[in-house]
Amino acid sequence: MRQARLVRRLTAKSVLEDMGWKGARLTRMERSEVATITMEELRRLSEIFAFPATFFTTAPVSRVEPEDLSFRAPKSTLESEKNRMAQMMALSGDFLLQLDAQHKLPPLRLTPRTDLDPAAAAAAAREQFGIGPDAPITDLTHLLERHGVPVMMRGERFGGQGLEDNHHGRLEKHLGCSAWIGEFKERPLIALRELDSWERTRWTVAHELGHLMLHVGIRQVSEEHERQASRFASEFLAPFAAASQMVRGEPSLVNLLPVKDRWGISLGALLPHFYGSGAMSTDRYEMLRKQLYTRVNTDTGFTWGRTEPGWDDRAPERPRLMSKWIEFIYGTSSAKEIALVHNMIWPGDLIVEITKGQRVASTARASTPRAAKDTPTRRPPVGDGVVTDFASYRSRERQA
Ligand SMILES: [Zn+2]
Structure with missing residues (x-):
């Protein structure tokens, strides 16, 4: 109740x-x-x-409370919204367990390493996933899901109202959260905002993976935990030893671009990553950061800080595990249909919310901008399960 x-x-x-x-x-x-x-x-x-x-009349299995979430809610976040988020994680967890009972989910092949520092834990996670230290990760979300870490998308800001984009390229901080679900908290679950930015989508997934590797059993994550998870994310996506090989001379925004392209990590994340790894002085770091937030991307009219070069080079990653399992089990990808036909204990709209933003059937179908065409003037750019239409996003952003 x-x-x-x-x-x-x-x-x-x-x-x-x-x-x-x-x-x-x-x-x-x-x-x-x-x-x-x-x-x-x-x-x-x-x-x-x-x-x-x-x-x-069915006992809940997963127990999640706000302090179990790897998520530092802004002070303004209402208690009720934190509670709702926690219960959404718990219910999603139980929904996953239900899928697992009918068709075994991929076994978890992630072993937390709370004994390691973030960089070493990132190397350990790569090893656990069978990724070499000098190999870029093509589809991070898929990699995690294959190794038993389901990902779900959220259509709304974390904590409801949340933080507004302040239009200086520094966007809201809390784009994701994760928790351990199941009777014995035996399986991790990552939730993230459904974003149009491929860079921030990957970054958020990697950051949450950092929490899962480093912060098991910690209630109420601190600023320091956040820094650790971010350090983990950079090193996991782009191990410094390998990524720095690509940069001749002093790092600059321009010579970091090929690094971004190869490793799939934003300039905004590479700067602190290279700085933190000792590749540049504090002065240089400050200068490059300033450049990032003042240089204008003529393509979008926004600063590089907001839309970096390459911002539309990739489609944002989308999870697939839940929708794939639903198709396996029920032979349909319609969440409403399975709620109605299969006598689920959850209401259809809840299953729709849980399975939002999942890729369905083939990639080909998912990349058809049909929904966007139907409603050419829709805003905001954050989609509600429909496919990103970059061209219209760009023109909207120009108008904004
Ligand atoms: Zn975090």
């Missing part, structure tokens, strides 16, 4: 009123493992929450 209430953003007070219950009854029920209600009350609950009645 608590999960359903938080997911539906209902207050205890409003549920009490709607149910005609008195005093602390709801709180008591939410705190106990089992409660007895009448069939009529069950029907009303199901109606108020818009959840199938079977949801309330």
Whole structure:
């Protein structure tokens, strides 16, 4: 009941009123493992929450609370939004377990290394995934999913309102989060904002992988944990020893571009990566950062800090595991259909939210900008499961 209430953003007070219950009854029920209600009350609950009645007669498996999320919510984030995010992770976890029960998910081949520093942990993760120290990672999301780390997309900002893009190229910080799900927290799950930027999508996935490798069992991540996860992300995507081979002389924005292109990591991330690895002085680092945020990309009219050269070279990565498993099991990729036809304990709209942004069927179909064509003027650029149309994104950005 608590999960359903938080997911539906209902207050205890409003549920009490709607149910005609008195005093602390709801709180008591939410705190106990089992409660007895009448069939009529069950029907009303199901109606108020818009959840199938079977949801309330099925015990939840994954337990996730806001402090379990590798996510430092901005102070402005409402408690209810943090709670909702945690419960969305828990419910997504249970949904994954359900898929796993019917068709075994890829086994987890990731062993956290909380004993290592971020750079060494990044090398260890590459080894665990069978990626050589000098090999670029083509599709990071696919790599993780193959090794048993499912990824889900979020259509909305983390924490609801969240941080607005401040239009200086420094975008909201909290683009992803991760948690361990399952009865024994045995499987990781990464959630990230569905972004049009391939650079930030990959970066966010790598950053969350850093949390999973380094911060198991830590409740409430700190600034220092964030720095560690970011250090991990850079080293995981572009191991310094290999990536620095490509740069002759002092690093500059221009001679870092081929590094970006080969390793799939933004200039914005390469600067602190190379600086942190001792490849440049503080003065040079500051200068290059300033250049990044002042030089204008004539292609977009924005600074390099916001749209770097190569910003539209790749399509943003999208997860595939969940949609693939749904197709395996149910022979359809329609989340609404499986909720209706297969008597799921979750409502259709919740399954739609959980499976949002997953690639469906073939890549060819996924790259058809059909949805974008149907609604040529839609904004904002953050898609809702439809495919990114870079040309219209670009023209929208010019107008903005
Ligand atoms: Zn983080």
